[in-house]
Amino acid sequence: MNGWLWAATALAAALVPLLAVAALSEPLAGLVAVELAGIDAALALLLLAEGTKSQSFSSLALVLAATSFAGSIAFVRFLAQLAPRSGRR
Secondary structure, eight states, X not given: OOHHHHHHHHHHHTHHHHHHHHHHSOHXXXXXXXXXXXXXXXXXXXXXXXXXXXXXXXXXXXXXXXHHHHHHHHHHHHHHHHSXXXXXX
């Protein structure tokens, strides 16, 4: 194992508390945790790609980063529709 793989392992281990916060907290705090987990997972995949010299992991990291952001935007719009609208009839 080289330094890249050790760093990828550390970032993958950092996903555990983020996923716990996302599952157990209120929706807005969970959204922040999911955003951070997406960034963390993409960086872990980039480090894994560098450590194993595999191009497919870096492509997967790019796709994960784009879909994580798009999914979070969709979730925010979903939360906005569920929120009670004060002051409007």
